[in-house]
Amino acid sequence: MEKILERYERYSFVGRQQNAASESEFSYENWTLEYYRLKSKVELLQRNNSHYMGEDLDSLSVKELQNLEQQIDTALKHVRTRKNQLMFESITDLQKKVRNIEENNVQLAKQIKEKEKSVALAQQAEWEHQQQQGYNALSFLFPPPPHPSLNIGLASFDGHQ
Template identity: 35%
Template sequence: MHGNSLSIQKTIKRYAEYKTEYFVAESHPMEQYVQGLKKEMVTMVEKIEMLEVHNRKLMGQNLASCSVKELQEIATQIEKSLHIVRSRKAKLYGDEIEKLKAKERELKDERVRLCGRVGERPMGTPSSSKEKEDVETDLVIGFPKSRR
């Protein structure tokens, strides 16, 4: 049995070596993946910090370290952004005005229709063609002429 015991020990030893080699080989790609993620995280943190610094400068903060050229670039960027914001705002106002004008036309048409149903004339419109003719529109400047 001494031979069997030695054979079992050799088998266990080979298994242990195989197991160690297998797991070490498998752990390298995982370590490389983790290292890649760490590098990517560091890069992202640096980018976020740069964006925060740039954002603070655009908001007028921490400008003491800026050169005249950098300040001019910031001012130009702010002016471009302001132009874009104002253009968008003007478009929204224009769209809203058009909607309100359309609503006004709808309400006027509805008013005319309702007045027609009840037999009234809408305010501001003459009731007959006679009224149109009786209205004087001559403008006279100066002293009135005497009648003889």
């Protein structure tokens, strides 16, 4: 129905335009014709829009309703295709973000292990240093054990053999 009306308007406008072209100047009539052509096009678009919204369907024939249904189905397929495309792009972006986060987590885990190792080594060095200092501090209280060769000499000096 829409196509038929457009064809009618085009042919009637072309016929009017040919008549107007014979005139040498663009007259008030040409503007009037243009106005009516645009007005009928706006009315057609408004009518089609109301039909797409499910309004004023009583005046349509079965064939016009089938045509309208086909147009709506086609439009719905385009909408679903676009929606699926956007969802796929969104999923792809989210998967990339997940991969980046996982890579960052692996790097952070490595950094944590390296820091733990350096802290453990520093603690071990500090403990050894403290042990060394503690041994030096207590060495005046507890003299080191006598050297074995000195024991022999001391035992023979006491007279015990």
